[in-house]
Amino acid sequence: MLPILAELTGNLHVGLAALGAALGVGFIGMKASEAVGRNPGAATPILVQAILSTAFAEGIVFFAIYLVAK
Amino acid sequence: MDRLFGFAPSATVYSEMNPILTYLRAAQRIGKTGLLALCALLFMTGAAWAETPAAEHATEHHEEALPQGAPLLVDTVIHNVPLIHDLPIKVNNSMVITWVVMLALIISAQVAMRKVKDVPDGAQNFWEWVVESLYSFLEGIIGKQLVKKTFWFFATVFIFILALNWFSLIPGVGTIGWGIPDPYSGVVTHITRPILRGPNADLNMTMAMALTFFFFWIVWALQANGPGGFIMHLFGPKGDTKGFMKVLMVIVFICVGFLEIVSILFRPISLSFRLYGNIFAGENTLETMATLGGPWFGWLLPLPFYFLEILVGLVQAMVFMLLTAVFTLLIMPEEGHGHH
Numbered sequence: 253m254l255p256i257l258a259e260l261t262g263n264l265h266v267g268l269a270a271l272g273a274a275l276g277v278g279f280i281g282m283k284a285s286e287a288v289g290r291n292p293g294a295a296t297p298i299l300v301q302a303i304l305s306t307a308f309a310e311g312i313v314f315f316a317i318y319l320v321a322k
Numbered sequence: 323m324d325r326l327f328g329f330a331p332s333a334t335v336y337s338e339m340n341p342i343l344t345y346l347r348a349a350q351r352i353g354k355t356g357l358l359a360l361c362a363l364l365f366m367t368g369a370a371w372a373e374t375p376a377a378e379h380a381t382e383h384h385e386e387a388l389p390q391g392a393p394l395l396v397d398t399v400i401h402n403v404p405l406i407h408d409l410p411i412k413v414n415n416s417m418v419i420t421w422v423v424m425l426a427l428i429i430s431a432q433v434a435m436r437k438v439k440d441v442p443d444g445a446q447n448f449w450e451w452v453v454e455s456l457y458s459f460l461e462g463i464i465g466k467q468l469v470k471k472t473f474w475f476f477a478t479v480f481i482f483i484l485a486l487n488w489f490s491l492i493p494g495v496g497t498i499g500w501g502i503p504d505p506y507s508g509v510v511t512h513i514t515r516p517i518l519r520g521p522n523a524d525l526n527m528t529m530a531m532a533l534t535f536f537f538f539w540i541v542w543a544l545q546a547n548g549p550g551g552f553i554m555h556l557f558g559p560k561g562d563t564k565g566f567m568k569v570l571m572v573i574v575f576i577c578v579g580f581l582e583i584v585s586i587l588f589r590p591i592s593l594s595f596r597l598y599g600n601i602f603a604g605e606n607t608l609e610t611m612a613t614l615g616g617p618w619f620g621w622l623l624p625l626p627f628y629f630l631e632i633l634v635g636l637v638q639a640m641v642f643m644l645l646t647a648v649f650t651l652l653i654m655p656e657e658g659h660g661h662h
Contacts (some may be wrong), residue, residue, distance in 0.1 A: 296462045303644045311592040314599075 269316035276309035406503045416521040419495070423521075424483045453477060454534070464651045472650055475538055479531065480643040483522065487635030490520025491628065496605055497612075509617060512609070522601040522638075528594040535646045536590045543653040555653060556582055583605060589649060593642065600638045 284302035288295050396413035433538045434445035441452055456477050461469045490496065499516035503509065510533040521527040543552055557579035558569045608631065615623035 300463055300644070300648055303641060304648055307592065307596070307641070307645055310596060311588065314592050314595045317595070 263320045266313070266316045268312045270299060273309050273313045277306050280309065282307050292303075325599065339547050364623060415517065415519045416524040416527060416597075418490060419518055420486070420521045420527065423482070423489050425479065427485055452481065456480060460643075460647055464647050468651060468654060472538075472542065472647070475535070476643050477533070479646065480639050483531075483597070483639040483642055484636060486521050487528075487639060488632065490522065490605070491631055491635065494518070496523070497609075507617075514612070522597055523605050525594060525598045525646055528597040529590070530595040531597075531642075532590040535593070535649075539646075539650060540651065542650055547656050551655065557609075574576070593645060597638055597642055600634055604634055607631075641659060 267280055284298055287298050291298075394412055395418065396411060398411050400411060430445065431449060434449045435464040437446075439446065457469065457473060460473060460476055464472070495518040496516045497513060498518070500512045501513040501515070504512075509600040545554075547555055555558045557576050559568070559575040561571070563571050603626075605625050611624040611627055612620045615621070
């Protein structure tokens with residue numbers, strides 16, 4: 253197992269970052285819809301929070317893309 | 323919120339929603355939209371530095387993706403210009419689409435507002451619906467005072483990005499051009515030099531928009547806070563603590579200020595990369611699906627993804643506008659937030 257891991261090359265971190273960001277965006281969407289379901293009146297503030305957190309979660313992938321080795 | 327999808331504003335709405343009419347009138351009188359022209363100029367210069375090396379790179383290696391740099395249509399240098407010596411003039415097909423969409427928007431706004439009626443119909447009704455929906459939507463997010471001041475930028479950016487995104491989805495944009503034939507069948511499946519190309523699939527364009535926003539963000543922040551208040555907003559302690567804790571909090575918030583500056587500096591990068599990444603990936607998806615379908619089903623496989631891309635185009639325009647609006651709201655002094 254360890255030799256296989258040691259021989260891993262390529263830009264694995266972008267995939268991992270994308271995975272994490274996708275999970276993060278999914279959680280944000282889930283919780284935001286739950287929150288709107290509980291309190292529809294607060295839809296606009298929740299939207300703002302959700303969009304902001306989504307932006308931060310997505311941003312990680314862009315930072316990962318910067319570290320891609322050619 | 324229920325005014326979001328309302329049609330046919332009455333005469334009373336006019337006086338109440340003065341900035342909307344101002345916005346449409348401003349779009350009507352091009353002479354008065356010096357700022358709009360400035361934005362357009364910034365967009366153009368952003369795309370003007372379209373890197374030729376990247377374009378060469380893409381054609382050299384025959385990469386299985388859309389070309390990174392758009393093909394240049396005009397590539398000359400004007401010599402002996404005063405002050406800057408040599409002025410390179412580069413026009414690529416992304417820029418041409420930008421101008422076409424800009425012209426289309428200006429002309430349609432002009433035509434719609436040629437004869438302003440109290441009870442609007444047709445094109446005037448459509449544009450008033452668009453602008454009014456945007457206005458009330460933004461008002462709910464960034465508050466009454468701020469929306470009056472900044473609406474022109476956010477509305478322009480939203481309408482412009484949306485128009486660009488949907489224009490790039492018209493069949494033929496990005497799919498007609500010169501390419502590399504498949505070595506086995508001889509069919510050209512991969513276009514390396516499209517005649518037309520979606521501008522938001524070009525990082526120059528999105529980066530220019532993000533930098534334009536960054537410039538106005540700094541201007542608005544300085545106008546609202548003043549230079550001292552701006553620095554206090556970044557480094558000053560928030561909340562009310564007293565005594566020794568206050569000293570501790572001051573130190574903590576100075577450190578937080580540096581973190582905040584880093585995150586602010588990354589905003590134009592993440593803003594531009596988000597839009598570029600989404601549109602570029604969408605075009606790649608469409609191309610891959612068309613190739614996957616082969617000569618017989620190449621038209622069928624991309625169809626579901628076309629609908630996805632129409633949605634993505636809307637969502638990304640929305641996200642760009644919302645993020646820029648929220649970033650502007652966050653730097654405003656506390657009492658300016660308007661809604662709490």
